[in-house]
Amino acid sequence: MSGTALIYDEEMSRYQLLWDDPVCAIEIPERLTRSYEAVKSAGLEKRCVPVSVREGTEEEILLYHSKEYLEQVKQTPSMSVEELKTFTQQFGDVYFHPVRNKKQKPPGHHSQRSAANGFCVFNNVAIAALYAKKHYNLNRVLIVDWDVHHGQGVQYCFEEDPSVLYFSWHRYEHKSFWPNLDESDYNTVGKGKGTGFNINVPWNKVGMTNSDYLSVFFHVLLPAAYEFDPELVLVSAGFDSAIGDPEGHMCATPEIFGHLTHLLMSLARGKLCVVLEGGYNLTSLTQSVCQTMHSLLGDPTPSLSGIGSPCPESQILEPSTKRCRVENTAEENKEEENTEKEKEEKTEEKPEDIKWPEPLPRPAPPVQTVVTSSTELESLPKGCQMLGKIPQKCIEEAEKIRLAGQSRASVMQAVIGLLLPLAYEFSPDLVLQVLTSSSGLEMPVWAQVSSLLQGLAQGRTLALLQGCDKDMVGGTCSSLSGSPAPILGPLGHPVDKDVEFIEKQRQRLQKKWGLLRNSFSESGTKNQDG
Template sequence: MGTALVYHEDMTVARLLWDYPECEIECPERLTATLKRLQQRGLEQRCLRLEAREASEAELGLVHSPEYVAVVRGTQALGTGELQALSGQYDSVYFHPSTFHCARLAAGAALQLVDAVLTGAARNGLALVRPPGHHSQRTAANGFCVFNNVAIAAEHAKQKHGLHRILIVDWDVHHGQGIQYIFEDDPSVLYFSWHRYEHGRFWPFLRESDADEVGRGRGHGFTVNLPWNQVGMGNADYVAAFLHVLLPLAFEFDPELVLVAAGFDSAIGDPEGHMRATPECFAHLTQLLQVLAGGRVCAVLEGGYHLESLAESVCMMVQALLGDPAPPLSGTMVPCESALESIQRVRAAQAPYWTSLQHQDMGPVLSPSACSPEGRPLLPGGPAYMEAAAAEAAEAAVALSSLLDRLRLQPPPPVRTAVALTSADTALVLPSGVLHQEGSAPREETEAWARPHAALAQDGALTALGKVLNLVDRILDGQVSSGITATPALATAATLDVAIRRGLHLGAQRLLCVAVGQLERPPDLSDDRRILWLSIGGQEAAAPSMFHVSVPLPQVTGGLLSCVLGLVLPLAYGFQPHLVLVALGPAHGLQDTHGALLVLMLRGPGGGRVLALVQESKPQLVGALARALHGEAAPSLGPCSVASPEDVQALKHLRRQLEPKWRMLQVAVTRDRRGNADLSTRRTLPEASSPRLPSWLAGPRRTH
C-alpha cells in the first residue's frame, strides 16, 4: 500500500478561447507546472501512478441532474461564439469543446482514487485534476467548476462501498457552496470549509457561507463554516482552526474516509486568496488529517492560481501523504484577532450539536456587529487597488522565494526512523525502512554523562544510555528524523534527564519534553525557558509556570483526545521545538494505540524530530510507536467516549491559567462593554511574523 497519484494529460486540453480576464487564471499550466515539480522532487516516482478514467453519466448522476449533464455534453459540438454565450449563463465559468471530456476525467479521477483507497490498493492519495468542482451544483456550473468531483466521490463511497460517515475538508479559499448544498441535510457527510468571507463581501457573496449556517433538517451540525473576515490568514490561524474546530468534531464523528477539497488559493502569493499560509503548512494539515479514518485520506485538487505556490504546496501535501516528516512551520505561531473571532463564532454555532465542544470554555457568542469593523474594500480595477495589489504581489513573491530557498536547503534526513534496543527482540515487527540502530556513543563519554545518576551505573542502563546519546546526536545533526529507544524502567527518568542535557549541549534552542507517567522534571532545570515540560499523569510542579505544565492522566479516550488537541498540541505548536522527547515512564497507562497517536501528532510541531523513550520488555508498544513515527496512520480509535468531569475541569483550569501566555491555546476574544478587544488577550501579529495585507485591499475579484 502506498500513495496513489491519479492524473490524465487530457485534462490540460480545455482552455479559455476568448477574452475573459476573470477566468484566464484557470489554465492548463496549473496541472503541468505542478506535475513537473512533483517529478523534479522525485515524488511522482514514489507514488502509485493511476491514469484517470472518465466518469460515466450514471456516476455523474449521483449528484447532477440529467438535464444539466446533457447541457455539458452538448458543448462538444458548439462553436466559440455559442460556447461563450452558454458560459455567460453561469457565474465565472467558461466552456471549451473538450470540457465534457476533461470534466468527466476529473470526476473519474476522484472515483478511482476512492476505489483504490477503500479496496486497499492504496493507503491514501491525490487526484490531480481540472476543472475543479466544489462550487458546481446539481443543475449549474459555477466558479470554474463543472462537475462536483468531491461530492460525486463521497456519494460513490456511500453507495458502492457502503460507508456511513465521510468527512469532507475544504481548505480552498472560496466557500464550496456546491458541496454544502448537496449534503446540507445529510448526516452521513460532515462538511468543513474555511473560506475568505469578509462579512459577505467576497465571492460568492452568500449569506449561507457564514458560521451560523450549520445544515438543514437531519443535517443540523454537519455543515461547519469557518469564515475568514480579513485577508492575510497564515500558518497559526490555519493550525488553530484545525485544533480547536475541525479535529474535535472529526474525532467525535469518527469518519470512515476523509476527502480533501484541496484548493491552494489559500496559500501565500495566490491572486485570489491574499492569504499567508506557506507551503509546508499544508504538510502539517495533511498530517493532522491522517490521524483520522485509519489514514484513508483522498485529496482532490480544487483551486490554486499562483503556479509556484500551487506546485510547492502540492509537493508538501504529497510528501506528507508519503509519510515524510513536515518541515517546521514558518513564522511566529500566534493567531490573529480576526481568526480567533471566527473560531469563537463557529464553535458557538456548533456547540449545540457536538459533545466535544459542550464541555469546553466557549466565550460569548459574537454577533457580526461585534466583530472587528472592516472598512469597505476598494473596488477592483481602480488605480489605488491595482497599485496596492501590485505591491502585495511583489512582496509575496519575495517572501515565497525566500521560503522555497530555505526549504531546498533542508533536505529530509536519509533515515526517517531508527530504533535502538539493548537486545534483539524476536517479537518486534518493524515497518519496512525502519533502521535498527546499532551505534552507540563512546563508552567513556557515556560514563561521563551517566556519572551524576546512580540509576545509570548498571551495565544495562549504561548501554541503553549510549544508544540514546547516539540517537540524539544523529537527530540533531540531520542524519535521522526520529527514533525510539528502550531503557530499564528504573532508569527512564535518569535517561530522560541526560537526553535533555545532551540536546541543549548540542545547541537545541527549544526542547519539548512530554513525560507520561511518574517522571519528574530535573530540579536544576526548572527555570530553563529552553525546556517546555508537559507532565501527563505525573506529579504537579511545586511552583507551576508557563514552562512546566502538569495534567492528570485522562482515564478514557475522550479525555486523552481533549488533552492532546486542547493542550498538548497548541502548546507544542506555540513553542516550536527543535526536538521533542516523549518519555513513557512507570505507570504511564497508555494503550499502544494511544501512544502511537501521541507521537504521530507530535511529529508536526517537532518538524519530525521526535525521540521516544519506552521501557524495555514492551515490544508491541515499540512497534506501534515505530509505525507512527515512520508515517503510518494510527489505527482508528473508533467512537470516542466522553471525557470525565474531572478531566474536563482539570483541562479548563489549566487552559485559563496558560491562555494569556500561550496564544495557541486561546479560542475566544475577550471584549469590554464597548465591544473592544481586551488588550491583555488581543492577538496581533508579532513583528517577527509575516506582514499582513491591509484590509481594504481585500476587494472582491468577481463582480456580477
C-alpha cells in the same frame, strides 16, 4: 513501495478560454501542467503508485448531478464558440471548451446539482464522497475544504446528511466576497439530521497566517473530526489560500499545507484523498502542491517559524460538531497590535509583489526508526532496526508526563487543544515522549499521539517506555515509522471534570502561548485574556 497514488492526465489540461472574460482568465491549464512538472522535478512522481486514469461514467456523475444538466453538458463538444458562450452565460463564472469535457479538471467544489459555477463543471469531491458511501459502504466521510472560496456546491449536497462532515474556511468579509452567500457564514450548520455536520469558518479579513490556520485546525476542525471518526478524508485542496495568490490575499506559506496534510493523515487510518481546487499564483501553487505531496509520501514535515497568537478572526466558540462559530471580536490584545499592523501593511501589497522564502528541501526517504528495548520483541515493524537494550535507569530518571483524564476523548482533547498548540509554537528540535505502565493510556491513543507529534522537529523523536507490554512497544514503533495510526472510534464527549481541568490549564497558559487562545471557552465563559 509508497501507498500514495498520483492521478494526472494530459487531457485534463487541454482547455482554454475562447473569448474575453476577465473573471475566468485566471483559470488556465498551466495550473495543472506546472504543478505536475514541479512534482516530477522534486522526484515525487516516481515514488507514487501508478494509477490508470479513466473517464467517469454517467452513472457516477448522476450520483450528484441531474440528468438534465448532464445532457446539457454532453452537447457542448459539438457547439460553436458563440453557442458555447451563450450556453455559459446561464451559469456563473465558468466556461466550456469543445474538446475537453470528458475528463474532470479541477476545481469542482462550486458546481451544483443542475448548474456549473465558479470554474466548476462537475463536483468531483461530492461525487467521490457519494461513490465511496455507495460502493464501499462507508458511514462517515470527512470533507476538508481549505480553498479560499466557500465550496457551496459541496455544502448543498450534504447539508442534510449526517454521514458527511463538511468543513470549510474561506474569505467572507461579511458577505462581500464571492460567492456572497448568507449560508457561507458560521451559523449555517446543516439542516434536519445534518444539523451540526456543516462547519464554516468565514474569514472577515485577509492576511491569515500559518498561526491562524493551525489555530482553526487545533480548536475547531480536529476536535470535531476525532469526535466524528471518519472512515475516509477528502480534501478540497485550494491553494489560493496560500501566500501571493491574487484571489486569496492570505499570508500562509506553502509549508503549512504539508503540516495540515500530516495532521489529517492521523484520521481514517491514513485514507486521505487530496483533490486540487483553486490556486492562481503558479509559484505558491506549485510549492504548496509539492509540500502536500511530501507529506502524503511520509516525508518529515519542515520546521515552521514565527508561530504565535492567531488574529481575532480565527478565534472560536465551542469547537464541536454541534456548535461552532468564528468570534469576530473588536477587542484586540495590546501585545498583538503591532503584529496586526504589520499584517495589514503586508496585505496592502499586491499579492504578486509579495516575496517569501522558497521552501527548503525535505529529506526522502523518511528518517530511519531505531529501537532499543528491554522488552523482547518477536518482530519489528517494517522500517525499524533494533539497537541493543536500553538501561532501565534511563527510563527511571525520566520525568513522568501525564495527560489530563483517562478517557480517550479526554486525552485527545488535551493533546489537540493543549499539547499540539504548545508544541507548534515552541517549535522543538527534538520531541521526547515518555510513557510508563501506570499511565493508563491505551495503545491506540498513544499511537495517535505519537503520530500527531511526528509533525514536529522534522520527525526527530525519542520515545522512552517503561514497563510497557509488547503491543505498546510495537505500536509505538509502527507509529514512529509512519504506519497509519489506529482509529479510536467515535469519541463522544470528554469527562466533565477533565474538560474543566483542560480549560483551566489553557487559560493559565494562554498569556505565554498565543496559539492556545480562543475568545471563549467551551463552556461559553470568556477567556481572561479576551
